[in-house]
Amino acid sequence: MTDVTPAFDATAASTAYRSALSVIAEVEPRVADAIGAELADQRASLKLIASENYASPAVLLTMGTWLSDKYAEGTVGHRFYAGCQNVDTVEGLAAEHARELFGAPHAYVQPHSGIDANLVAFWAVLAQRIESPALERAGVRHVNDLTDEDWATLRHALGDQRMLGMSLDAGGHLTHGFRPNISGKMFAQSSYGTDPETGLLDYDAVRARAREFRPLILMAGYSAYPRRVDFAKMREIADEVGATLVVDMAHFAGLVAGKVFTGDFDPVPHAHVVTSTSHKSLRGPRGGFVLCQPEYADAVDRGCPMVLGGPLPHVMAAKAVAFAEARRPQFAGYAQTVVDNAVALAEGLSRRGARLVTGGTENHLVLLDVSTFGLTGRQAESALLDAGIVTNRNAIPADPNGAWYTSGVRLGTPALTTRGFGAAEFDRTAELVVDVLSHTSPTATRDGSPSKAKYAVDGGVADKTRAAAAELVAAHPLYPGLDLA
Numbered sequence: 219m220t221d222v223t224p225a226f227d228a229t230a231a232s233t234a235y236r237s238a239l240s241v242i243a244e245v246e247p248r249v250a251d252a253i254g255a256e257l258a259d260q261r262a263s264l265k266l267i268a269s270e271n272y273a274s275p276a277v278l279l280t281m282g283t284w285l286s287d288k289y290a291e292g293t294v295g296h297r298f299y300a301g302c303q304n305v306d307t308v309e310g311l312a313a314e315h316a317r318e319l320f321g322a323p324h325a326y327v328q329p330h331s332g333i334d335a336n337l338v339a340f341w342a343v344l345a346q347r348i349e350s351p352a353l354e355r356a357g358v359r360h361v362n363d364l365t366d367e368d369w370a371t372l373r374h375a376l377g378d379q380r381m382l383g384m385s386l387d388a389g390g391h392l393t394h395g396f397r398p399n400i401s402g403k404m405f406a407q408s409s410y411g412t413d414p415e416t417g418l419l420d421y422d423a424v425r426a427r428a429r430e431f432r433p434l435i436l437m438a439g440y441s442a443y444p445r446r447v448d449f450a451k452m453r454e455i456a457d458e459v460g461a462t463l464v465v466d467m468a469h470f471a472g473l474v475a476g477k478v479f480t481g482d483f484d485p486v487p488h489a490h491v492v493t494s495t496s497h498k499s500l501r502g503p504r505g506g507f508v509l510c511q512p513e514y515a516d517a518v519d520r521g522c523p524m525v526l527g528g529p530l531p532h533v534m535a536a537k538a539v540a541f542a543e544a545r546r547p548q549f550a551g552y553a554q555t556v557v558d559n560a561v562a563l564a565e566g567l568s569r570r571g572a573r574l575v576t577g578g579t580e581n582h583l584v585l586l587d588v589s590t591f592g593l594t595g596r597q598a599e600s601a602l603l604d605a606g607i608v609t610n611r612n613a614i615p616a617d618p619n620g621a622w623y624t625s626g627v628r629l630g631t632p633a634l635t636t637r638g639f640g641a642a643e644f645d646r647t648a649e650l651v652v653d654v655l656s657h658t659s660p661t662a663t664r665d666g667s668p669s670k671a672k673y674a675v676d677g678g679v680a681d682k683t684r685a686a687a688a689e690l691v692a693a694h695p696l697y698p699g700l701d702l703a
């Protein structure tokens with residue numbers, strides 16, 4: 219089990235961090251203290267947040283360097299600033315590792331986050347499918363040559379564009395055309411959901427919706443859907459209606475990199491454009507990237523300055539290190555263990571009477587319907603936290619409690635798998651979760667009606683669970699041997 223966790227020289231890392239913290243403490247000791255406290259908190263926490271992970275010391279140390287000091291707008295070998303040779307090296311390496319890791323024709327590693335990667339992708343599709351033909355017709359060679367009148371025409375054209383994505387309560391993401399995000403203002407949006415009986419994606423329903431709605435962009439990908447998606451089918455649907463297929467693999471990039479999702483379930487050969495974060499199941503630095511087919515490469519590479527500021531060279535360097543780690547055979551073992559562990563967690567929960575959306579999982583996450591415990595997601599999340607278990611509440615399909623209180627809790631395995639948890643530890647975790655939720659009840663508000671936020675946990679169970687959770691994490695230390703004292 220230990221080989222799923224990247225090995226590192228603990229003595230060297232301890233010296234590095236001790237020295238770094240003493241240098242920081244000379245200027246603002248409270249920041250040094252917070253960094254130290256965060257390590258203690260992460261070490262003590264039974265973290266089931268599906269979008270979080272632990273990057274290796276090599277990845278983390280790469281970020282704390284003077285590469286951060288460099289402006290490098292442009293692309294490798296073609297910069298608007300002098301002296302970018304070392305940034306060229308790290309960006310070139312990150313892109314090369316990404317192409318090799320995912321088998322992608324093109325990789326753009328500048329996006330600062332997952333949201334930025336999506337924005338780059340959306341503008342690239344607009345540029346490639348709408349702007350370029352419009353420019354060609356107008357005899358204009360470059361966006362910079364557009365007149366104000368051209369822009370007005372363009373804006374009008376953009377306003378009519380449509381995006382079809384997975385609905386939020388089925389597990390889709392805000393950046394897939396929803397109003398609180400710019401994507402919901404750039405595009406007219408429509409959603410596809412999941413089958414009300416099975417909770418599974420219904421591809422015939424997606425096809426019917428796509429035929430009716432005729433989107434420019436068909437979005438696939440999710441933050442809270444516990445199953446694989448057939449991207450070959452999604453591409454067929456996109457082709458049938460003339461849409462560009464954009465797959466947002468922010469959550470499951472690690473499972474693609476680790477070759478758990480292959481064939482029809484690997485988005486890279488099927489999508490025109492793939493967007494991702496690097497810090498979730500992929501276990502890299504906090505950031506984003508875009509992979510694409512050659513016809514979208516030029517437009518994707520215009521991400522900066524179209525929607526991004528100067529690239530973050532220190533983070534691109536850390537992406538190169540993380541992608542190099544993910545190309546090692548051990549990473550495939552990690553990715554498979556993440557999924558095996560999610561299955562163990564799901565089975566452990568089901569066996570103890572919990573209800574799971576779709577009845578199980580095929581990826582790194584489990585969506586637990588807590589209404590069978592008589593709780594809202596908000597109450598369940600808080601009760602679990604009181605008992606030392608860190609999760610996040612999440613809407614379930616057709617959620618009667620809306621997006622704020624919700625009726626679900628999302629549980630993920632990437633972080634604890636990095637610590638070396640296996641099936642037995644996740645089964646024990648399932649036992650703890652069910653024990654806490656079955657000893658939690660909603661309490662009434664002042665006027666006597668049932669509250670969606672207030673709750674009471676049996677104090678004995680909370681104490682006992684906190685101790686059990688602490689025992690579990692203590693047996694699987696985070697960054698073993700790393701010592702700041």
Ligand SMILES: *Cc1c(COP(=O)(O)O)cnc(C)c1O
Binds near residue numbers: 466
């Ligand atoms: C997490 C996530 C994002 C956003 O990533 P940030 O780095 O937080 O901007 C985008 N899309 C999906 C599907 C995600 O799960």
